[in-house]
Amino acid sequence: MSHNRITHYDGLYGESNTRPATDYIFSESLETRSPTFDWIVKPHIHTRLYQLFFLKTGKVVFQDTNGSCDLDSPCLLCIPPSALHGLVYTPDTTGHILTIADSLIDAIFPSSSPALLTLSRLHRIEKQEDEQAFHEALTLFQKIDQEIFGDEPERQPMIRAYLAQLWIRLYRLIKNRNDVITTGQSPALAHFRHFQKLIKEARFPKSIPDFADDLNISAVHLNRICQSVVGKSALDLIQEHQIDEAKKYLRFTSYSISEIAFLLNFEYPNYFAKLFRKITGMSPKEFRESQ
Structure with a gap:
């Protein structure tokens, strides 16, 4: 189906x-x-x-x-x-x-x-x-x-x-x-828009249940909303935002890749680099050199 x-x-x-x-x-x-x-x-x-x-x-x-x-x-x-x-x-x-x-x-x-x-x-x-x-x-x-x-x-x-x-x-x-x-917007779209704003304002690390609590809905419901609107999980959207922030640091600062990872609350720089490649198709170093 x-x-x-x-x-x-x-x-x-x-x-x-x-x-x-x-x-x-x-x-x-x-x-x-x-x-x-x-x-x-x-x-x-x-x-x-x-x-x-x-x-x-x-x-x-x-x-x-x-x-x-x-x-x-x-x-x-x-x-x-x-x-x-x-x-x-x-x-x-x-x-x-x-x-x-x-x-x-x-x-x-x-x-x-x-x-x-x-x-x-x-x-x-x-x-x-x-x-x-x-x-x-x-x-x-x-x-x-x-x-x-x-x-x-x-x-x-x-x-x-x-x-x-x-x-x-x-x-x-x-x-x-x-x-x-x-x-008007449907309740789902209103929740989705609010979730987008919360992601931008959040100080990570923050869990999916934490975001759901802010929206007065369950974590399961939040994931369903994200899937229905954009076909992605709530975690996908959070990670995309983190990588967008990483791009700013890579383009406009001289912080090392490890420093950027820690600034964005990644516990391990290797995981940050792996996620960056997964989302962008290139390593943080390759992205910085391409700018």
């Missing part, structure tokens, strides 16, 4: 075996890749990416955990990491997509930020709700796009500044409207 899993991507839709950098941001017109998929984006999730869709013209059937609904342009879609979504566009649809690593947003806002918490849910924003605020959000879209593809100095700090403004503008637009149009 086969079991269908939710299709998930660490990177962009349709791209497998990609793990974006912690400061990843990508901008493209909606028309760039949609024809490649016959204007149909099947339901999926991005485990570590926010996506902002600006639909300028055309019509879209939007799908999420609650079913499907028709969207008329112009409108904005704010899709957080781990939110199931699919889209079917009419061929005359035009617009823009901004894709941002969750770690980049987390670096801008504290975890208790109302803007961050509000945009951790999926939202649809229509132009007629507040035309001026909608226009201001689109202007920030354009400024971010100009910085991404421009050649001015200090582009990264400017991109972060514009992202902070855009997040706050969207938060205020959502907060101030009378009829908030939102679609």
Whole structure:
């Protein structure tokens, strides 16, 4: 008996075996890749990416955990990491997509930020709700796009500044409207998203039961959630995070491999090296030399 899993991507839709950098941001017109998929984006999730869709013209059937609904342009879609979504566009649809690593947003806002918490849910924003605020959000879209593809100095700090403004503008637009149009996450996806945040904030060593206790669920339930969402165990996700942290040390510090292993609370450097190779396909030394 086969079991269908939710299709998930660490990177962009349709791209497998990609793990974006912690400061990843990508901008493209909606028309760039949609024809490649016959204007149909099947339901999926991005485990570590926010996506902002600006639909300028055309019509879209939007799908999420609650079913499907028709969207008329112009409108904005704010899709957080781990939110199931699919889209079917009419061929005359035009617009823009901004894709941002969750770690980049987390670096801008504290975890208790109302803007961050509000945009951790999926939202649809229509132009007629507040035309001026909608226009201001689109202007920030354009400024971010100009910085991404421009050649001015200090582009990264400017991109972060514009992202902070855009997040706050969207938060205020959502907060101030009378009829908030939102679609919720399933409890499983909400637990999964919370688990991702706990991993980032954890001081290891921390056991799977410890994480499960923080979520008020059992360890068995936590593993089932992880398997159903991304086809991986809770331990797999923890280890992937540890290796991501190791990559930072290997790239940006002169710590020895043994020192990095101990910094990440691996008892034995040999086990750290073995796990690193298992996940990345190369040894820590090979990874450092390739940078």
